[in-house]
Structure formats: structure tokens, C-alpha cells
Amino acid sequence: MRLDLKRYFPILDWGRRYTGETLTNDLVAAVIVTIMLIPQSLAYSLLAGLPPEIGLYASVAPLVLYAVFGTSRALAVGPVAVVSLMTGAAIGKLGITDPALMVGAAVTMAFLSGAMLLALGVFRLGFLANFLSHPVIAGFITASGILIAVSQMKHILGVKAGGDTLPEMLEALWHALPATNFWTLGIGLAALAFLFWGRKGLKPLLEKAGLRPKMAGIAAKAGPVAAVIATTGFVALFRLDGADVPIVGDIPRGFPGLKLPGFDLGQWAQMAVPALMLSIIGFVESVSVAQTFAARRRQRINPDQELIALGMSNFGSSLSGGLPVTGGFSRSVVNFDAGAETPAAGAFTAVGIGLAVMFLTPLLYFLPKATLAATIIVAVLSLVDFSILKKTWGYSFADFASVAATIAVTLVMGVEAGVSAGVGISIALHLYKTARPHVAEVGCVPGTEHFRNIRRHDVSTDPSIVTIRVDESLYFANARFLEDYVYDRVVKDKAIRHVVLMCPAVNDIDMSALESLEAINHRLHEMGITLHMSEIKGPVMDRLKKSHFLEEITGKVFLSQFAAMRELTSAPKPEPERAAAE
Structure with a gap:
């Protein structure tokens, strides 16, 4: 070289x-x-x-x-x-x-x-x-x-x-x-x-x-x-x-x-x-x-x-x-x-x-x-x-x-303490924000293949399908938050038969988050609800293939959310399927 x-x-x-x-x-x-x-x-x-x-x-x-x-x-x-x-x-x-x-x-x-x-x-x-x-x-x-x-x-x-x-x-x-x-x-x-x-x-x-x-x-x-x-x-x-x-x-x-x-x-x-x-x-x-x-x-x-x-x-x-x-x-x-x-x-x-x-x-x-x-x-x-x-x-x-905090600590306690406080607070606030990521329930914008937040846009949805868009990478600090969000959503609505996790913003899934996905899949299956995923990025998909999760998921992994909605809404009745990446 x-x-x-x-x-x-x-x-x-x-x-x-x-x-x-x-x-x-x-x-x-x-x-x-x-x-x-x-x-x-x-x-x-x-x-x-x-x-x-x-x-x-x-x-x-x-x-x-x-x-x-x-x-x-x-x-x-x-x-x-x-x-x-x-x-x-x-x-x-x-x-x-x-x-x-x-x-x-x-x-x-x-x-x-x-x-x-x-x-x-x-x-x-x-x-x-x-x-x-x-x-x-x-x-x-x-x-x-x-x-x-x-x-x-x-x-x-x-x-x-x-x-x-x-x-x-x-x-x-x-x-x-x-x-x-x-x-x-x-x-x-x-x-x-x-x-x-x-x-x-x-x-x-x-x-x-x-x-x-x-x-x-x-x-x-x-x-x-x-x-x-x-x-x-x-x-x-x-x-x-x-x-x-x-x-x-x-x-x-x-x-x-x-x-x-x-x-x-x-x-x-x-x-x-x-x-x-x-x-x-x-x-x-x-x-x-x-x-x-x-x-x-x-x-x-x-x-x-x-x-x-x-x-x-x-x-x-x-x-x-x-x-x-x-x-x-x-x-x-x-x-x-x-x-x-x-x-x-x-x-x-x-x-x-x-x-x-x-x-x-x-x-x-x-x-x-x-x-x-x-x-x-x-x-x-x-x-x-x-x-x-x-x-x-x-x-x-x-x-x-x-x-x-950086200004106050620097003035009152000195320059080293000020820098340390600024870095510490920045990291702590980042962890707090990512531990409670923005998660939105989405629907399809009529006449398009785009999906947006149901609280912000006039969108069409199917009462038997809940699509949850996750706007943050999944790791140990926020894995439990996603579990609680999914469970709280499905227990309120007996008509739900499918849950789709839409992941366009997920750049990483660590081991703790993988275990949470497995727990969500297992618990939803016990409730008669099928778990699907869509729009998973290539590097994340590569890592998931190294685990047993894709073999155990009760639904499918769709290339796009539009493809997921098109298939799930046209199905005669929801039945759990083995995972298949499109």
C-alpha cells in the first residue's frame, strides 16, 4: 500500500x-x-x-x-x-x-x-x-x-x-x-x-x-x-x-x-x-x-x-x-x-x-x-x-x-466545571429525549403513497390496522418506552388485528431493543394480533438477519408502508404469517 x-x-x-x-x-x-x-x-x-x-x-x-x-x-x-x-x-x-x-x-x-x-x-x-x-x-x-x-x-x-x-x-x-x-x-x-x-x-x-x-x-x-x-x-x-x-x-x-x-x-x-x-x-x-x-x-x-x-x-x-x-x-x-x-x-x-x-x-x-x-x-x-x-x-x-447552566456554572464555579456541566447536561438531555422518542400513529394521505401523523393530517386508516412510525433509533434507553406505547394502544381497541411498526428513521436496533421487539411480537401474538414491520433500512435489516427475530415474527417485513397497507387491507382475514422480506 x-x-x-x-x-x-x-x-x-x-x-x-x-x-x-x-x-x-x-x-x-x-x-x-x-x-x-x-x-x-x-x-x-x-x-x-x-x-x-x-x-x-x-x-x-x-x-x-x-x-x-x-x-x-x-x-x-x-x-x-x-x-x-x-x-x-x-x-x-x-x-x-x-x-x-x-x-x-x-x-x-x-x-x-x-x-x-x-x-x-x-x-x-x-x-x-x-x-x-x-x-x-x-x-x-x-x-x-x-x-x-x-x-x-x-x-x-x-x-x-x-x-x-x-x-x-x-x-x-x-x-x-x-x-x-x-x-x-x-x-x-x-x-x-x-x-x-x-x-x-x-x-x-x-x-x-x-x-x-x-x-x-x-x-x-x-x-x-x-x-x-x-x-x-x-x-x-x-x-x-x-x-x-x-x-x-x-x-x-x-x-x-x-x-x-x-x-x-x-x-x-x-x-x-x-x-x-x-x-x-x-x-x-x-x-x-x-x-x-x-x-x-x-x-x-x-x-x-x-x-x-x-x-x-x-x-x-x-x-x-x-x-x-x-x-x-x-x-x-x-x-x-x-x-x-x-x-x-x-x-x-x-x-x-x-x-x-x-x-x-x-x-x-x-x-x-x-x-x-x-x-x-x-x-x-x-x-x-x-x-x-x-x-x-x-x-x-x-x-x-x-x-x-453552562454560563451559570462557569461564572460561579470556574471554567472546568462549566465545560463539564455543559457536556454533562447536553448528554443527559439527549438521553432523556431519545429515551422518549417521537412515536406517531400514521395513516395514508388520500391519493398518494405517503403516510403522515393522524393528529396533523387528514388521512385514511383501517380500524383493524394500527401503523406506528418510530422516529428514533431503538436502543436500551427507549426500548421499554416503545413496548409500553404499543401495549397501551392495542388494549384500548378490540378491533385491531394488525400492528405495523414503520421504521424509516430507525438507524440502529441494539440488543436490548431487539429483545423488546421479541417481547412485543410474543405478547401481541397472545392477544391475537399480528406484528409487521416496514421500511427497515438495509444496515438494520442486515443485523436483524443475524438473529432469530425474522423467523419468529408473526407477520411480514414490508419494503414500503404502502405495500403493507395494500396487502393487509385486501386480505380476506388476518392470519399470522412467517416473516418474508420484500
Whole structure:
């Protein structure tokens, strides 16, 4: 069997068609994304409670590795808000305060995340992410956005305040209010005001200055860079570090060299579950972004290969001393709008970040932490979307319950508990709904061969025949429900001689459901009623043929419900027959 290397190394596919024009477009996009990514990387490292340079380290090797293994042409990989929050929360639960040990824990988290994502990709287990429904993800991201924004208020105020949940954070901020540093507060509020205004007001201003709309839009997204330059210059000019304004301070030049995670099995065990949650959340966010941009260019991505690419990216981040990474929406938007055509744009961005780490870090000494906090707050508030509550309330109470519970638990108990609650409630509600499947008694629509619910349509029926359409796969959780439904229906009507189970929506029948069908067949036979089935799908029929059920059923298995009604209504008198598949 020939190994298809392009499948595992997509660079071998798009790299063959790389041209000079593509190179130019990728380089332009890389320059723009690099400018945007530097303050973001610093900010998200701050969000995780780590030294600022860790975010820069996480923005080099992952981009290069994604360019080799990734299938999205526009996705930009690096630290993102939600993943950084989850990383910080996981490290916080370890009870360590030494910065070096915290960095070591982040490196371990990135390594574990990489290993898990890689394993999921190799074994094609990306479907596990489906257990996080869109409403649950929306609720979690909304709650996380609130937590992130509130957590950054301590940097806006220039105070020390902790807490992992919303009540803890608010209480800590309240007690710390008297210690507010007003220079820091002024800088933070000014940065917030500029960044909020810049989201809508900067682009029109740049267009008036002569920039084309597309370039003005891209330049407007680099607004945080302007805030960084202005506030850094202000603090340096007036030496406000002497007024206790918290600043980034010394950022080491260059890279720390290759780092292996610590092999503390106890720490690994503590971080395994948070790493798995982080991996799945990051994968879902990344794939959603990648699919959005791929659709715009009529391209496709491979989710299983994306798992491998993200796994390798996290390995790269771990070995270079960084924190966990995934595909980010905001930087991917800039990358896409700037004209990036291939993942090589990410590799060029990595070169730009690398040059910044080597030569520009001394310029960031006076960068106030309040500016980074403002950057985070403005970025994450766009993630907060309470409209999902209104949408789900009007459409599905089960989805509303999942969203509301996820938001409430995340805010009150923390991010890990919120994800667990969302997944648990989603699975529990799914089991509840499938345990009580929609079952309808149907009749024939006059003049057609179609059968519809007798309660919704004007249909013709035969008093001696009851046709029950089952709208769910049959398994252990709902098998007894079907038994009770059939028995309750037939005992009320002495005229019934035939029961037909119509199964167009049944995709599976497990062993428990098979035993229930056998019990229904046996009990109906004792009551003088014949059991038939219709419209069984091929794979389900194949499985039934491996059992004795088709030999024991008292009636027939019909290819269509119309054929069943035509034969049963024309029969002179109902007599039990051996099963015969049409």
C-alpha cells in the first residue's frame, strides 16, 4: 500500500503550486499579522498569569509547524483568550506561585495538549468534539469572556486581586478598590476608550486620510499596536514606573532554547483532565474558524489532519517554552483579509515574531500592563453574546437549559466545571429525549403513497390496522418506552388485528431493543394480533438477519408502508404469517 504523504504533509500539495505572486501576498499578510500578534501574545500570556515573553515564544514554532501539517490556508495559530484563561485556571489549581514553576506547568500543559490532539488525529477521533454542542460552546465562550474581562480589571486599576470565579473576582476587586493607582487607571481607561472607538471609528478616519477601504480595515485591526506605542512612550517620558504604574519590565532577548516538560507524574495527573478540555475547546474553536474561511474560498479542510497539525503546534510551543495554542479568530480574520493564500504566511509571521524577540523586546520595557489588559478586554467582550439565551429559549428548552447552566456554572464555579456541566447536561438531555422518542400513529394521505401523523393530517386508516412510525433509533434507553406505547394502544381497541411498526428513521436496533421487539411480537401474538414491520433500512435489516427475530415474527417485513397497507387491507382475514422480506 502506497503511503500518501500529501495527506499527512499538506505542504507537499500547496507547496508545488507556490508562485512569486503567492509569496508576495503571504509576505504582506505576515507583516500585518506580526504587528498585531506581538501585543496579543504579550496580553494572553499575562492573562494566563505567566511572564509576557512566554506568549511570544508560543507564537513562533507553532506557526511553522502548522504551515507544514495544517490544511487551512488562512488559519493563524497562537495563544488565544479562552485557552489562555483555561491554562491559567489549571495552573492556579496546582497551588504554585513561583514564576519558573508556573512556566514549567504551562509547558507541561502544552505538551499534554499536543499529545492528546495528536492521538485524536491519528486515531481519527475528532468526532469526540461533537459532544460539545454549539449552544454549550456559545454559553461557555460568553461566560469565559465575562470572566476574562473582569479578571483584567485589576490591571486597569493597578491593584492586586485574585479569584477564579466571578463572585471571588468581584469580592477581591471591591476590597482592593481603595488601593487604586490613578495613573494606571487613567492609562487603562484611555486605552479602553481608544480601542473601543477604534473598532468602528478608526477605519472611516483612515479612509478619509486616503487609504483604500480594504487596507483601512486591516490597519484599523492593528489599533492595539498604536495603543501600545502611545502608552509605552507616555510612561517612559514621565517615568511613571516610579509612580508604581505596573509595567512589563525586562523581557529577555532571544529564545530560551529547547525545553522538555518536567516529568512529574503527580502534576501530569492533575493536569490531564484540564488539558483534555482545553484541547477539545481549542480544536472546536480552531476548526470552526478554519471552516469559515475555507468556505469563502471554496476550499476544504480535513478535521482529523487539523488535530494532528494543532497537536504538532502545541508540541512546538512546549519545546520552545510556550503555553498552549490554537487557531485564533481575530488574527485569522486579519490574515485572511490581508490576502494570505497559504500557510506559509504563518511561517513568515513566525520569522517576524522571532526577529521581534531577538531585537525589539527592550523597547517594551515601559509597556504598561493596563494597556495589555485593555487589549484583552476589548477583544473578549466581542465574544460575549447573550442573544444565544433568547434564541434557544424560543427554539428549544433543552438547548436553553444547556446554555444557561453552562454560563451559570462557569461564572460561579470556574471554567472546568462549566465545560463539564455543559457536556454533562447536553448528554443527559439527549438521553432523556431519545429515551422518549417521537412515536406517531400514521395513516395514508388520500391519493398518494405517503403516510403522515393522524393528529396533523387528514388521512385514511383501517380500524383493524394500527401503523406506528418510530422516529428514533431503538436502543436500551427507549426500548421499554416503545413496548409500553404499543401495549397501551392495542388494549384500548378490540378491533385491531394488525400492528405495523414503520421504521424509516430507525438507524440502529441494539440488543436490548431487539429483545423488546421479541417481547412485543410474543405478547401481541397472545392477544391475537399480528406484528409487521416496514421500511427497515438495509444496515438494520442486515443485523436483524443475524438473529432469530425474522423467523419468529408473526407477520411480514414490508419494503414500503404502502405495500403493507395494500396487502393487509385486501386480505380476506388476518392470519399470522412467517416473516418474508420484500
